[in-house]
Amino acid sequence: MKIKYYGTRGSLSVPGKDTVKYGGNTACVRITVGPTLIVLDGGSGLRVLGNELMQGEFRAGRGCAHLFFSHAHWDHIHGFPFFAPAYIEGNQLLLYGSRNSNSSLNKTLSHQQNCVNFPVRLEEMTSNLKFIEIHDGEKLRCAQAVVSCFALNHPSGSLSFRVEAGHKSVVYASDYEHLDCLDLKLVEFARDADLLIYDAMFTPEEYERKQGWGHSTYLEGLKIAKAAHVKQLHLFHYNPEHNDPFIDKLEKKAQKLFPNTYAAKEGWEIEI
Ligand SMILES: [Zn+2]
Ligand SMILES: [Zn+2]
Secondary structure (H helix, E strand, O other): OEEEEEEOEOOOOOOOHHHOOOOOOEOEEEEEEOOEEEEEOOOOHHHHHHHHHOOOHHHHOOOEEEEEOOOOOHHHOOOHHHOHHHHOOOOEEEEEEOOEOOEOHHHHHHHHOOOOOOOOOHHHOOOEEEEEEOOOOOEEEEOOEEEEEEEEOOOOOEEEEEEEEOOEEEEEEOOOOOOOOOOHHHHHHHOOOOEEEEEOOEOHHHHHHOOOOOOOEHHHHHHHHHHOOOOOEEEEOEOOOOOHHHHHHHHHHHHHHOOOEEEOOOOOEEEO
């Protein structure tokens, strides 16, 4: 199983000299298991992934991808109108999302591309788009992988995904606000995973002023990683105000408490 980051930032894309190392694009992670392609979230990093996919079978309209949206906040969907494979006839795109605030993923993406917001409508994207509504507790087979869903504490809701293939597993828990006590259900969901990708938007000090905003800290991430016996923890969904030197420091602090912690970097690929 290979994992590659195309966007690690939360809330807003922040390109520039201060974000070169960890990246400025918003949430997008590619997971590949043999020929099976799974994409977690469609932030601005999805544009970069799309361009890369266009070097292969997606260019000829013979590609297939499973795109899972944790939720429909804009930093998780605003890359979709710029996803080049969606404009090529023949490509199969399976779009998985839950019903947030009474709007389906289909409706939300259509709204994002109404004529006020964007010049090309969703219906004008010529690939084969298939929307699949997903729910907390659901388990889906996607060719060679199995994806499980778990509802996270986040304003208007968010889903965590556990992707499993063979004996390998990765848990993606972005856009999550930790609870006052250890979230035992999330610990169970992440149990023995090879990798946990976790919302590290705030420092513990920042969090004191941002309670209820729907995000967490590296400190809470490593509590869950330790309790769940996760092998490796990746910090993710960085605050747009945190530059590269700041994230370097966060990573070092986290590594003192849980050595196998790394700050996810845009363009970084690992195999587990
Ligand atoms: Zn977000
Ligand atoms: Zn969110």
